[in-house]
Amino acid sequence: MKEGMEVKIKxxxxxLICGAIVAxxxxxxxxxxxxxxxxxxxxxxxxxxxxxxICVAQYVKEPNSQEKLKEYEAVDSYKRYEFIEKGGWDxxxxxxxxxxxxxxxxxxxxxxxxxx
Numbered sequence: 001m002k003e004g005m006e007v008k009i010k011x012x013x014x015x016l017i018c019g020a021i022v023a024x025x026x027x028x029x030x031x032x033x034x035x036x037x038x039x040x041x042x043x044x045x046x047x048x049x050x051x052x053x054i055c056v057a058q059y060v061k062e063p064n065s066q067e068k069l070k071e072y073e074a075v076d077s078y079k080r081y082e083f084i085e086k087g088g089w090d091x092x093x094x095x096x097x098x099x100x101x102x103x104x105x106x107x108x109x110x111x112x113x114x115x116x
Contacts, residue, residue: 051092052105059089059110073114080107 027033034042062068075083081103084090090098090106 048099048101048105051090051099051102052109054092055084055089055102055106056109056113059084059087059106060113069110069114072110080110084110 059065059068059072072080072083084103084106085098088098090103092099092102
């Protein structure tokens, strides 16, 4: 009888391990589980997108915004992020310095706005 218990325990442990592996595969493949690194990257992208939207809104709220858009269009495409930085539209309210990448994302947003 002792041998029968050992076999049951071995199969039970094997089943637990296989079950855990299957659960992890299903969780990451179909369940939407993500690692901490992926979660941090997704959060950073969401913050950048919201800051870009604020940058575009600040640009459009400027007095004479239609003239500003024409001025923006006249700037070479590779210099537009510098134009945004110099105007300070990439800075969020209350910030002294703009976050990295906001000007580039703002340029992408303004380009979409212009094409409409």
